[in-house]
Amino acid sequence: MAFSLCSTKTLLFLFLISAIPIAFIISMELAKPPTHVYHYHSSGFFRECAKWDDLNRRFLVSFMEGGIGEIAVPEDHGSSLEEAVLKEVTVVKDPDLTGNSSLGIVVDRPRNRLLVAISDILGNNYNALAAYDLSTWDRLFLTKLGGSDNEKSFADDVAVDAEGNAYVTDAKSNKIWKVGADGKFVTFIRNPHFIAKEWYKNLIGLNGIVYHPDGFLIVIHTFSGMLYKIDIAKEDHEVKLIKVAGGSLAFGDGLELLSPTKLVVAGNPSGRLVESSDRWETASVVAKFKGPAHRLAAAATVKDGRVYLNHLLGMGYPKKKHALVEAVFSI
Numbered sequence: 001m002a003f004s005l006c007s008t009k010t011l012l013f014l015f016l017i018s019a020i021p022i023a024f025i026i027s028m029e030l031a032k033p034p035t036h037v038y039h040y041h042s043s044g045f046f047r048e049c050a051k052w053d054d055l056n057r058r059f060l061v062s063f064m065e066g067g068i069g070e071i072a073v074p075e076d077h078g079s080s081l082e083e084a085v086l087k088e089v090t091v092v093k094d095p096d097l098t099g100n101s102s103l104g105i106v107v108d109r110p111r112n113r114l115l116v117a118i119s120d121i122l123g124n125n126y127n128a129l130a131a132y133d134l135s136t137w138d139r140l141f142l143t144k145l146g147g148s149d150n151e152k153s154f155a156d157d158v159a160v161d162a163e164g165n166a167y168v169t170d171a172k173s174n175k176i177w178k179v180g181a182d183g184k185f186v187t188f189i190r191n192p193h194f195i196a197k198e199w200y201k202n203l204i205g206l207n208g209i210v211y212h213p214d215g216f217l218i219v220i221h222t223f224s225g226m227l228y229k230i231d232i233a234k235e236d237h238e239v240k241l242i243k244v245a246g247g248s249l250a251f252g253d254g255l256e257l258l259s260p261t262k263l264v265v266a267g268n269p270s271g272r273l274v275e276s277s278d279r280w281e282t283a284s285v286v287a288k289f290k291g292p293a294h295r296l297a298a299a300a301t302v303k304d305g306r307v308y309l310n311h312l313l314g315m316g317y318p319k320k321k322h323a324l325v326e327a328v329f330s331i
Contacts, residue, residue, distance in 0.1 A: 059301070115160055171222065201223040273329040
């Protein structure tokens with residue numbers, strides 16, 4: 001008998017195959033989470049990054065459709081057995097950036113501002129760094145980030161140093177833009193170490209980035225899992241590959257320093273805890289956390305000493321329910 005895509009048996013087979021992942025997702029959603037979770041309702045399905053703003057008791061989240069939201073956390077939240085679902089409120093919707101995504105964010109507390117990496121994720125033709133006042137949400141500057149010879153770029157994440165200089169990773173062309181505290185472009189940071197040997201591992205390259213209080217940057221290359229230390233105090237921005245033992249960091253996304261010696265890597269699996277005892281010349285993966293894998297962990301933040309992983313995907317309609325999941329690491 002000839003095989004037909006429209007036959008009853010074929011349609012039934014396709015239905016059963018599609019029902020398997022749907023059933024898995026439903027079971028994951030109904031299961032009681034093993035750690036604390038902040039749930040919040042949102043207007044969008046995709047929330048790339050979240051950072052805790054301790055001074056204002058709120059999570060700040062970036063919209064993949066463009067914009068910034070806040071999720072206020074009341075002082076008494078969590079005092080009852082059934083926690084209320086929190087609400088996301090839009091605080092930035094910049095008309096000059098329509099059609100672009102808001103991706104990595106960082107709270108620059110000394111200057112009371114939020115820095116936001118902006119990118120055209122489909123065309124890779126527009127990239128920028130925006131700064132907004134944390135009190136008024138007025139835009140302080142918008143700096144367009146370019147490349148050389150019309151290269152395709154993808155501004156993905158951002159970190160800020162003690163002087164207010166910002167560093168934005170380019171996940172497409174494997175470079176870092178440096179922007180001064182005043183919003184003026186300063187320079188590129190490029191290095192052969194940033195390029196993986198296998199071409200396919202450069203499809204998503206430099207991604208999560210943090211500033212270490214000892215004066216250097218730590219950056220991850222997503223598809224290869226390579227971790228870099230960049231000495232920004234040196235004129236040539238010396239780049240070293242951090243030798244990591246104890247497991248792979250492949251598919252690592254957002255980074256967050258838990259302490260000068262501990263780094264959280266969000267991604268797949270949900271979270272990995274990395275430690276170093278020699279100022280990040282070498283490091284070890286010492287613990288892992290497995291959260292709701294179907295929601296895709298994309299960023300990490302620290303609230304009151306506890307690590308929370310932001311997950312990219314929201315579930316439900318018309319209200320999209322997002323999850324900020326506490327990561328409790330086990331060896």
